[in-house]
Amino acid sequence: MNAPIMTINNLKMYFPVQKSKGKPVYVKAVDGVDLTIHKGEIMGLVGESGSGKSTLAYTVMGMYKPTGGQIIFQGRDISMSSDKRPLSLKKDLQIVFQDPGSSLNPSHNIRQILELPLRVHKIVKREEMERKIAQILQMVELSPNYMYKSPASMGGGERQMVSIARALATDPTFIILDEPTSALDVSIQAKIINMLLKLQQEKQLTYLFITHDLSLMRNIATRVAIMYLGKICEMADTVEFFRNPLHPYTRMLLSSIPVVSEEEEALKPEKVISTGEIPSPVNVPPGCSFHLRCPEKTELCFREDPVMLEVSPGHLVRCHAYQKTAGVHVA
Amino acid sequence: MSNPVLEIKNLHVWYRTYGGYSRVLDGVNLHVHKGEKVGLVGEAGCGKTTTMRSVLRILPEGQAHIPEGQILYHGNDILKMKPRELQQVRTRGISMIFQEPAAALNPVFTVGTQMFDVIKYSGLSKEESRKDNIKRLAIQAIKEVYIPDPERILNCYPNQLSGGMKQRICIAMAIVTPRELLIADEPGTSLDVTIQDQVHRLLRGLVEKKGMSLIMITHSLGVARELTDRIYVMYAGNIVEVARTSDLFANPLHPYTLGLLSSVPKLTGGGVAEGIYGRIPDYLRPPGGCRFHPRCPRAVRRCREEKPLLKDLGGHQVACFQV
Ligand SMILES: Nc1ncnc2c1ncn2[C@@H]1O[C@H](COP(=O)(O)OP(=O)(O)OP(=O)(O)O)[C@@H](O)[C@H]1O
Ligand SMILES: Nc1ncnc2c1ncn2[C@@H]1O[C@H](COP(=O)(O)OP(=O)(O)O)[C@@H](O)[C@H]1O
Numbered sequence: 001m002n003a004p005i006m007t008i009n010n011l012k013m014y015f016p017v018q019k020s021k022g023k024p025v026y027v028k029a030v031d032g033v034d035l036t037i038h039k040g041e042i043m044g045l046v047g048e049s050g051s052g053k054s055t056l057a058y059t060v061m062g063m064y065k066p067t068g069g070q071i072i073f074q075g076r077d078i079s080m081s082s083d084k085r086p087l088s089l090k091k092d093l094q095i096v097f098q099d100p101g102s103s104l105n106p107s108h109n110i111r112q113i114l115e116l117p118l119r120v121h122k123i124v125k126r127e128e129m130e131r132k133i134a135q136i137l138q139m140v141e142l143s144p145n146y147m148y149k150s151p152a153s154m155g156g157g158e159r160q161m162v163s164i165a166r167a168l169a170t171d172p173t174f175i176i177l178d179e180p181t182s183a184l185d186v187s188i189q190a191k192i193i194n195m196l197l198k199l200q201q202e203k204q205l206t207y208l209f210i211t212h213d214l215s216l217m218r219n220i221a222t223r224v225a226i227m228y229l230g231k232i233c234e235m236a237d238t239v240e241f242f243r244n245p246l247h248p249y250t251r252m253l254l255s256s257i258p259v260v261s262e263e264e265e266a267l268k269p270e271k272v273i274s275t276g277e278i279p280s281p282v283n284v285p286p287g288c289s290f291h292l293r294c295p296e297k298t299e300l301c302f303r304e305d306p307v308m309l310e311v312s313p314g315h316l317v318r319c320h321a322y323q324k325t326a327g328v329h330v331a
Numbered sequence: 332m333s334n335p336v337l338e339i340k341n342l343h344v345w346y347r348t349y350g351g352y353s354r355v356l357d358g359v360n361l362h363v364h365k366g367e368k369v370g371l372v373g374e375a376g377c378g379k380t381t382t383m384r385s386v387l388r389i390l391p392e393g394q395a396h397i398p399e400g401q402i403l404y405h406g407n408d409i410l411k412m413k414p415r416e417l418q419q420v421r422t423r424g425i426s427m428i429f430q431e432p433a434a435a436l437n438p439v440f441t442v443g444t445q446m447f448d449v450i451k452y453s454g455l456s457k458e459e460s461r462k463d464n465i466k467r468l469a470i471q472a473i474k475e476v477y478i479p480d481p482e483r484i485l486n487c488y489p490n491q492l493s494g495g496m497k498q499r500i501c502i503a504m505a506i507v508t509p510r511e512l513l514i515a516d517e518p519g520t521s522l523d524v525t526i527q528d529q530v531h532r533l534l535r536g537l538v539e540k541k542g543m544s545l546i547m548i549t550h551s552l553g554v555a556r557e558l559t560d561r562i563y564v565m566y567a568g569n570i571v572e573v574a575r576t577s578d579l580f581a582n583p584l585h586p587y588t589l590g591l592l593s594s595v596p597k598l599t600g601g602g603v604a605e606g607i608y609g610r611i612p613d614y615l616r617p618p619g620g621c622r623f624h625p626r627c628p629r630a631v632r633r634c635r636e637e638k639p640l641l642k643d644l645g646g647h648q649v650a651c652f653q654v
């Protein structure tokens with residue numbers, strides 16, 4: 001495996017929401033995440049709505065100052081907020097946002113949108129701007145005459161191509177893709193994914209790929225991590241992950257996926273009937289936060305939050321059922 | 332076989348826009364039998380919602396225009412019904428669940444108020460519409476969608492419920508008084524997979540228990556595979572393939588269905604397919620002949636000139652010259 005490009009240690013991002021009886025109440029959107037991403041890999045981060053995926057992404061991007069923990073990127077601590085980060089670091093770290101519609105300024109044309117990062121990072125001289133923008137558009141397979149179109153006049157797929165082009169403009173080493181295709185049809189998703197894979201190969205990029213689509217991750221990720229209520233509950237190499245899913249939540253997720261063939265059906269874990277609601281992150285249940293929905297809970301799960309355990313090389317799971325001696329760890 | 336509950340015949344729907352008529356539906360045929368679960372599958376903008384809104388005549392007034400077609404409910408054309416008859420169909424015959432549960436519930440009234448209204452206007456007898464009976468029916472319906480504590484839920488405002496609960500309340504409202512046909516427009520699309528799975532299982536269970544017919548609208552072939560007996564595949568306002576669900580997945584025939592199926596990422600792995608070239612047409616100037624021809628890998632000259640009609644190949648129907 002390649003060297004780490006990013007190491008996230010015990011990262012926490014809490015948002016104050018209201019006061020109850022004088023005490024502030026927090027949404028623990030990200031609550032103690034450890035994650036190492038290696039150079040050149042596609043790390044898949046999967047979770048349901050509100051699990052904290054985007055918050056993790058925005059914190060890594062420096063859009064929030066973390067409540068606690070550390071982010072090391074290319075050997076440097078970047079746990080500060082974005083305005084305090086060196087410009088050269090910002091150039092290397094880019095993001096493609098969840099919603100292709102609202103992340104592009106509607107009053108700008110595509111040329112203006114792509115010009116901005118090129119100017120901020122002084123990538124090209126003024127007279128070379130046009131040629132450079134045409135070249136960036138070409139990377140995402142859009143013709144140069146898109147330069148004078150507005151985002152509103154384009155389809156969702158093309159808008160997302162422009163967002164990707166904008167992220168590529170500064171020639172980054174690491175791109176966070178926050179659900180880049182969730183809002184799109186599968187036939188368009190397929191095209192964008194192929195393009196992203198090609199770019200990753202050509203430019204030796206590292207991706208943190210955020211999604212709620214496990215089937216998609218099966219096909220493109222090198223490793224997969226599952227997030228539930230601000231915490232990672234299972235992580236493994238993709239092949240191992242799908243061959244041997246361990247965490248009860250992972251199994252529930254996998255068995256809930258609608259598939260299109262018998263061969264796929266056979267790969268799903270035995271039906272774990274999904275029950276219960278995803279709790280609000282303001283009111284995270286005590287003990288293991290999944291216990292309200294877990295078919296395998298024991299009495300211990302109500303009291304104690306399990307710690308992450310490496311059950312086989314590279315396969316980590318946070319569940320009491322896999323702790324060899326229950327109760328040795330302190331909550 | 333018995334007569335269908337609902338039969339859509341050669342339906343054309345256009346929208347008036349500032350650029351002219353947007354010709355969305357281009358001769359849709361679809362029917363559902365009693366107790367049958369039918370899927371209508373296609374990508375965003377292909378006309379699924381437009382088709383189903385025509386059935387209940389809830390297309391945007393003044394914008395939509397129906398130049399041709401019939402929608403027969405037990406043989407009577409809904410498009411020609413007088414307001415009273417139409418009201419009967421809406422309150423006793425067909426109910427609909429919408430894509431966005433949030434938008435279907437009024438934020439300023441409690442769940443109870445909204446459910447009681449639905450029951451009151453469903454044409455109950457005087458005896459049946461006593462206040463305590465209405466409440467009893469509402470509570471029973473909430474229990475049927477597996478929401479605990481129905482009394483409390485009746486006093487809740489929609490914003491006090493999660494997305495999954497809201498969608499379950501919408502289902503409860505659609506089944507609270509007996510109906511023959513339920514039309515569900517992407518009821519799980521705005522929900523998480525585990526919650527979507529719960530809602531779908533619930534929907535299927537209720538439809539089967541009550542002997543209702545179901546039209547399930549979805550963009551997901553996987554969802555249609557799990558929930559339906561028969562599937563209509565729609566592309567750009569045309570039905571391009573119709574088959575029993577098992578036949579469709581065992582032997583997909585239309586080039587669009589094939590493209591769609593190969594674009595779905597599989598749990599078996601093997602990478603991601605190329606997708607389908609191009610995008611859905613502009614309905615102001617839809618392509619002539621087969622509407623899929625600009626994107627079709629198998630198109631020949633004839634496809635540009637002539638519109639392929641559905642051909643029956645032993646119960647499996649396809650609209651394509653090359654099949
Ligand atoms: N700025 C903020 N202030 C307060 N709460 C926030 C803020 N940003 C996010 N949250 C809360 O943190 C939790 C995690 O949100 P986040 O957007 O990270 O989830 P997500 O996993 O990206 O979900 P989705 O799949 O819906 O995009 C949610 O409960 C959200 O409401
Ligand atoms: N009120 C309207 N005015 C103009 N065009 C509309 C209107 N409603 C829908 N359309 C268009 O009709 C087409 C089909 O839409 P719709 O039936 O909602 O598709 P689906 O439900 O399959 O996604 C789309 O191109 C859409 O933009």
Ligand code: SF4
Pocket residue numbers: 247248249288289290291292294295296297298301306318319320321
């Ligand atoms: S720790 Fe207990 S409740 Fe949590 S996932 Fe494991 S068995 Fe279930």
Ligand code: SF4
Pocket residue numbers: 585586587621622623624625627628629630631634639650651652653654
């Ligand atoms: S009729 Fe022609 S263009 Fe249409 S789907 Fe068949 S081969 Fe393709």
Ligand SMILES: [Mg+2]
Pocket residue numbers: 053054055098178
């Ligand atoms: Mg998000």
Ligand SMILES: [Mg+2]
Pocket residue numbers: 379380430516
């Ligand atoms: Mg729709």
